[in-house]
Amino acid sequence: MARPFRALQMPNLSESIKNTAWRQITESGASTLSLRSIARELGITAPAIYNYFSDRDALVTALIIDAYASFGDCQHAARDAHPGPGREIDRLRATGIAYRKWALNHPHRYMLIFGSPVPGYVPPMQELLPVMMRSLGALVGTIAELHALGRLDAGSVPLPLVDSGHRFFTLLETADESMLVVYAVSILVWSRVHGLVSLEITGQLPQFVQGGAALYRFELESICRQFIRAPEDEEKIIP
Amino acid sequence: MARPFRALQMPNLSESIKNTAWRQITESGASTLSLRSIARELGITAPAIYNYFSDRDALVTALIIDAYASFGDCQHAARDAHPGPGREIDRLRATGIAYRKWALNHPHRYMLIFGSPVPGYVPPMQELLPVMMRSLGALVGTIAELHALGRLDAGSVPLPLVDSGHRFFTLLETADESMLVVYAVSILVWSRVHGLVSLEITGQLPQFVQGGAALYRFELESICRQFIRAPEDEEKIIP
DNA sequence: AGTGTATATTTACACTGTAAATAAAATTAT
DNA sequence: ATAATTTTATTTACAGTGTAAATATACACT
Structure with a gap:
């Protein structure tokens, strides 16, 4: 049979x-x-x-892509919940809060895509990069908006050294040079939320602190304070 | 036979x-x-x-303990390379640089202790906590020194809510209340270096940035700028 | 109806961790 | 020195894993 x-x-x-x-x-x-x-x-x-x-890895890759999609949906939904001009910081905060919320709701998915996922599995980056970029696009987009408004205070952040031949370079929708500072800041912001969230998820934070929410909010505010300057209020200064 | x-x-x-x-x-x-x-x-x-x-997990635990020891040795050696009063910031920078250096030299050990280590393995925290605390002691100690000198600018950082019954509480050498702010800042600093280093190690940073060293140095300086205030120079003010 | 393809099965192989029984070497006691 | 004991390794065995190969059936199309 x-x-x-x-x-x-x-x-x-x-x-x-x-x-x-x-x-x-x-x-x-x-x-x-x-x-x-x-x-x-x-x-x-x-x-x-x-x-x-075709493979066990192929299944894992499919799962990772799905996880990126779910994560990206949450990120974009959080950002789009505060539309319109003048609410860029709200969008940034919302994506930050949504980041931790999604991670706590789906800890295994988070570790699957942002941690070392599965034994012996090496992620096929050329396949994952598009969904990865799209999922982080909500953050990058908001940083770009702040940059366009002249409200990004990047300090002396080192710019990414992206060679033109690199595949990542072709994925940038607007690959002009002025965007490099946006990506540098985005990476720094990402690494900070990732650091706190990954420690919390892997259970290394609760050993010290109960209630990572307060610490996370503090970190988000620190990020805003470091990278965002007050609006210029041109009407008030020029006349 | x-x-x-x-x-x-x-x-x-x-x-x-x-x-x-x-x-x-x-x-x-x-x-x-x-x-x-x-x-x-x-x-x-x-x-x-x-x-x-006794177990495969027992072997992994032994390996993790060894990794913590190696990591902790590097951390303490970096800190002790800048002894004496007035060099607290040098000690902080040195531990930060040593953190990334050790992680890049031993990426698998780093992921073994600070990431999700091995399939199906759940780390026995009550056994690992002492070595873990000791390895992070170099950072915590330096932060404590700065705090004692009144040079720690913790802002409104939320304090850890450690209950007295928690095992972690008994491990604090000096468990006075004033140390809680030291731990809070230490955790924040740790999470920031961990965020950047873990992204770099898992190969998610090089997709964007070549040369994580410059970005890491920038992050270390940001940390110093946020949490350390200038010395008071009492001789200059009081007389 | 007949053919072809997609989809599932069975079988098989090389691996893994680990439990149980066994036997020899090393150590200790008489 | 001989005997008993403990330590340390062996063999054997079982249940589990991913996956390759051959096989057989249901379905779709000509």
Whole structure:
């Protein structure tokens, strides 16, 4: 007996595989992910998965892409909740708060995309870079808005040395030189929220501090204080 | 045939096991660590390791403790390279530079202790906390010195809410209330260097920036600028 | 109807951690 | 010196993993 006709019971098996994979990941961590256990839970055999994902790594990559999409959606939603001119700082704060919130809600997904994810898995960057860029686009975009308004105080931040041949360079929508300072500041901001959030998620912060929320808010305000200068109020000065 | 007499050839097998484990980790990552491959490389059988480490997790824990010791030694050596009063900021900078240097020299060890280490491994915090505290003691100590000199500008940093029953509380050498602000600032500083270093190590920074050194130096200076105020120069003001 | 392709199965192999029983070497006690 | 004991390694075994190969069936198209 081979291939009992299940085609009507499991319409899109590819999605089902990813779903149960997520379930197992959020339940017992990304480390115990196993093709056999996924197949067992779905009532199929393990090699059947190879029709949908050529590899275990291919499945992990698909999961990572989904995670980036979910993360990016949250980031953009938070930013777009404060539209209009004059509310750039609100947008920056909102993306910051949403960053930690999403990470705490999906700690395994966060570690899957921003930490060292899975044993032996090396992320295919050329495939992940687009979704990664898009997910961080909410932050970068807001920083760019502040820069355009002349309200970005980057200090003497070292500019990224991006060579034109680098693949990343082609992904910049507006690749003009003035954007480099935006990317430098974005990276610094990203690294700061990532540092605090990753320590909190991996359980190394609660050993010291209960309630990472207050510490995180303080850090967000420090970031705003360092990189944002007050509006120029040109009407008041010029006349 | 059982137990060929090898006792003279392998004096301290426990150390040899850890050494080859480190070799395999630095060679192909902490994920591909395998008791069997360690045994194979040492010319013994896999179950023999169980005489020295009750578990695979026990071996990983031993490795983590060693990594903390190595990291802590570097941190303290960097700090102690600038002794004497009036050089507190040099000590802070030195520990910061040494932090990144050690992490880049031992990326797998860094991820082993500060990232999500190994599949299915949950770190026994009550065992790791002492070495962890000691390794971060160089930073905390320097921050405490600055605080004692009245040069710490903590702003309105939220204080850690440590309950007296918490095990961490008993580990503080000087558990007076005034130290809480020192710990809060230390955590913030730690999270910032960790954020940048972990992004760089996991290969997510080079996609954007080549040369994380300049960015890291900028971040260290930002940290100093935020948390350290100029010395009071009492001789100049009072008379 | 017949053919072809997609999808699943079975089987198999090389790996992993680890438990149990066993045996020899090393140490200690008599 | 001989006997008993402990330490340290062995072999064997089991359950689990990813994945390659061959096979067989359901479905779609000609």
